[in-house]
Amino acid sequence: MTKLRTLADMLGASWIPSLSMVQARLMRPFYRMTFLAAAARSGLLAELRGGRRLDRAGVIRALRAHARPELIGPWLDIGVEVGVLARDNSGAYRLRGLDGRLLAKDPSGVAVAGLLEVALYHRQAIMSAPRFAVEGGGLNHADQDPAVIARSTRLVQPLIESAVRDTVRDHEPRTWLEVGAGDGHYAQYAAAADPVLEVTCLEMQEELVDTMAQRFASTGQRSRLRARFGDIRDVELDEQYDVVTLHNLLYYFPEDQQCDVLERCRKLLRPNGTLLLTTSVPGKVTSVSALDLWFRCSDFGSPLPDEHGLEEALNTSGFRDVRMYRPLSAFSLVAVTATNPA
Numbered sequence: 001m002t003k004l005r006t007l008a009d010m011l012g013a014s015w016i017p018s019l020s021m022v023q024a025r026l027m028r029p030f031y032r033m034t035f036l037a038a039a040a041r042s043g044l045l046a047e048l049r050g051g052r053r054l055d056r057a058g059v060i061r062a063l064r065a066h067a068r069p070e071l072i073g074p075w076l077d078i079g080v081e082v083g084v085l086a087r088d089n090s091g092a093y094r095l096r097g098l099d100g101r102l103l104a105k106d107p108s109g110v111a112v113a114g115l116l117e118v119a120l121y122h123r124q125a126i127m128s129a130p131r132f133a134v135e136g137g138g139l140n141h142a143d144q145d146p147a148v149i150a151r152s153t154r155l156v157q158p159l160i161e162s163a164v165r166d167t168v169r170d171h172e173p174r175t176w177l178e179v180g181a182g183d184g185h186y187a188q189y190a191a192a193a194d195p196v197l198e199v200t201c202l203e204m205q206e207e208l209v210d211t212m213a214q215r216f217a218s219t220g221q222r223s224r225l226r227a228r229f230g231d232i233r234d235v236e237l238d239e240q241y242d243v244v245t246l247h248n249l250l251y252y253f254p255e256d257q258q259c260d261v262l263e264r265c266r267k268l269l270r271p272n273g274t275l276l277l278t279t280s281v282p283g284k285v286t287s288v289s290a291l292d293l294w295f296r297c298s299d300f301g302s303p304l305p306d307e308h309g310l311e312e313a314l315n316t317s318g319f320r321d322v323r324m325y326r327p328l329s330a331f332s333l334v335a336v337t338a339t340n341p342a
């Protein structure tokens, strides 16, 4: 009788309808996404690639989890509960869900970086925006993992590559400066598109400059690709280039600095040289809106630019012949070229 009464009280509690709805529809996907992101970031997904199985001791060894190994068992159990992992009778874990197996299989790591960007940064921005609105404050550069950001921007890789190909074909540049080059992928792509093009990459995260230097050293174009550490706002470069590019970068600067940065890029171009700028613009895609909110929340950047604002900023910075297009109309990414007048 007492148990029946307790059960009735439990089921009749005012929070049960809303909690049941949240549990059924939101909590499991949230836990699942969080576990997948952690499995990707820790290296577990890669360790279990291709149907590989590891027992708990094997996972501890593979992840080098020697400081607090007792956390690994309960962590893996959550992975089993949310269906990312399965554990067989011998206690070995393997990937169970299709999402985890597909993420583990993709050698580019781009989808993993996209997942991490959502789980780490978009979630943080959506959670923090009301607090910042009330108390002030914002996110800073140190809150970002440069390797994740450099990789996640490659979600739009085919679109940016098409703009790079068009620029190489239409302008036949001999020298190319890539500003905020990330891991150097697009610089390397440009160098591969033209066998005599000399490419300089500027990047203000030392970790990424090292990544680029290693990456370029292992390619056949190493004599034509250079990685340089520096901030475009104050770095000293005494060359003028045929092309200067900014991919996924403009929103890293406050709005009141953007014209100065663009003007600085223009002065690094030889007369009639070409600026190529690619950027996401506001659209009706939630991940783009979250990217926009994330940079609005930062204490260093700005909202995603819109097409009209971009054109105005380029004209104010002394560029002429501003041309803007979407490599694929369904995507919120624009490519802009502009000329440094002679």
Ligand SMILES: C[S@@+](CC[C@H](N)C(=O)[O-])C[C@H]1O[C@@H](n2cnc3c(N)ncnc32)[C@H](O)[C@@H]1O
Residues within 6 Å of the ligand: 146, 149, 150, 151, 153, 154, 179, 180, 181, 182, 183, 202, 203, 204, 205, 208, 230, 231, 232, 233, 246, 247, 248, 249, 252
């Ligand atoms: C979103 S990532 C884009 C990386 C690369 N362009 C791409 O599209 O994959 C922006 C990069 O610009 C770099 N960056 C930001 N501000 C910079 C500045 N003032 N000077 C040089 N690099 C900068 C960041 O460190 C980061 O690696």
